[in-house]
Amino acid sequence: MAEQGLMQDRTDQDAGGASGEGVRVAAITGATRGVGRELAIGLARSGIAVAILGRDLAAGQAVAGQIADAGGQALAIAADVTDEHSMARAAAQAADALGVADALVCAAGTSLGKAPIHTQDLAGYRQCFDTNVLGIATALKAFLPAMIAQGGGRIVAIGGTYGHKGVAEQALYASSKWAVRGLIKSIAREVGQHGITANVIAPGGIEGEKLRGLFARSAERQGTTADAVMADFLKGAALGRLVDGDDILAALLHLLGPGGRNITGQDIVIDAGTVI
Secondary structure (H helix, E strand, O other): HHHHHHHHHHHHHHHOOOOOOOEEEEEOOOOOOOHHHHHHHHHHOOOOOOEEEEEOOHHHHHHHHHHHHHHOOOEEOOOOOOOHHHHHHHHHHHHHOOOOOEEEEEEEOOOOOOOOOOOOOHHHHHHHHHHHHHHHHHHHHHHHHHHHHHHHHEEEOOOOOHHHOOOOHHHHHHHHHHHHHHHHHHHHHHHHHOOEEEEEEEEOOOOOOHHHHHHOOOOOOOHHHHHHHHHHHHHOOOOOOEEEHHHHHHHHHHHHHHHHOOOOEEEEEOOOOOOO
């Protein structure tokens, strides 16, 4: 019984925040739409206060309102991950209203249309890297000092399976996802001494409006149907299906909970068995 009590004490101490009560406050970039929005709602449903960060304040307020209506706690903050000063202000505002963030979830991201590398616009390349890679670095710069001061925290970046393979006509976007892996693995080495973990969740094709739109555009180019394009896409998945927001949320909750205390520097692929 004494051993059981000791193990419980250890679990409580390592569950996330400095007080040993686990993750109480999470800041999420890109939380106004898409998977970031789903994760914000899911974390709030689990009892975590959520700072919803995004450029579209009205959309963020709508998400915060939905969370409040369900009995959760959330605050929408206008923030741009490509703007260092904007993120610094957002971190201060979140801390004042909700408390120091025990978790930082970097879900902001952008993609590029398919095109051979020699035809790609370099402005698009810069936008992609500024958001997908430097956007994470900017968020870390804003939120890490308080995490370090409190002696613990969790960092999770939403990457993607394009960071695990070469992708024709998506070289610039894929390279940004490879860069996210290198960034987070390096950060894990830097912050481990402060009791902070840093990991990547890499989803495959996520069921939703964005992916359906990609299927529809591919179908138009190929002279076929969106269903046919999706069927061809699913042939590459061992489980023959898409993933959804709940799959990503489950992994995120594990990383933020007691079970994630010794998981750091990892890239967790959730893609129904596409990258094996």
